Amino acid sequence: MIRIRPIRVAALTATFALACSLPALADDMVSFATAGYASGLRTPQLMHKIDTNGDGMVSREEWLAFHEKVFAMLDTSKSGKVDARQFISHTGGDVTGFASGGFARGLRTEAMMHKVDTDGDGTVSHEEYIAYQTRVFDIMDTSTAHKGMLGKQEMLATGGGNRSN
Numbered sequence: 001m002i003r004i005r006p007i008r009v010a011a012l013t014a015t016f017a018l019a020c021s022l023p024a025l026a027d028d029m030v031s032f033a034t035a036g037y038a039s040g041l042r043t044p045q046l047m048h049k050i051d052t053n054g055d056g057m058v059s060r061e062e063w064l065a066f067h068e069k070v071f072a073m074l075d076t077s078k079s080g081k082v083d084a085r086q087f088i089s090h091t092g093g094d095v096t097g098f099a100s101g102g103f104a105r106g107l108r109t110e111a112m113m114h115k116v117d118t119d120g121d122g123t124v125s126h127e128e129y130i131a132y133q134t135r136v137f138d139i140m141d142t143s144t145a146h147k148g149m150l151g152k153q154e155m156l157a158t159g160g161g162n163r164s165n
Contacts, residue, residue, distance in 0.1 A: 033106075033115065033136065040106030041136070047155045058150040060137055067133040070107075071126055081123040087113045 033041075040046070050058045050066045074082045088108055106112065116124045116132045140154045141147065 034109060034111045036106035036109065037103075037112050038106070040102030040104070042156050043102060044152075044156065046103050047150075047152065056151065057146065058155060060134075060141075060148055063137045063150070064130065064133065067130060071129045074124075074129075075126070080126050082125075082129070083123050084110070084113060087124055 047058060050062050052062050052065070071082070074086055076086055088110055113124060116128055118128050118131070137150070140150055140157075142154055142157075143149070143151060
């Protein structure tokens with residue numbers, strides 16, 4: 001007979017409850033990302049690097065092109081998947097030189113890897129990484145005046161709470 005300890009049942013119940021509530025939590029940048037990643041992402045320096053056409057706005061295309069380059073830097077083996085060593089190591093792939101130190105430090109943590117690794121296999125695939133970054137863009141894309149574009153107000157806001165124009 002298999003005995004399940006009450007602590008394990010409680011842990012499984014809490015995990016199940018958390019998993020069921022993730023869509024509600026995902027609308028809040030603080031819940032969806034780590035504080036280090038969110039603050040590293042929301043800087044004028046990074047916005048300037050992502051805004052390749054210099055119009056003061058970050059389009060979805062610019063956002064995804066930037067993150068394609070970040071993933072390519074992380075994927076030092078060019079396998080289409082990034083393991084924990086590649087993701088967390090600050091020596092492989094010069095993300096810091098390309099992006100910003102705060103962004104790279106916030107991204108390259110075990111906590112962020114677990115958030116991006118949605119299937120829990122211990123690697124971050126290209127698809128997982130881009131899907132995650134697309135969701136981050138969607139969370140930040142709060143303006144009704146310029147939907148699909150991030151202006152300074154969205155890029156530099158905190159907590160994803162900006163719901164104005």
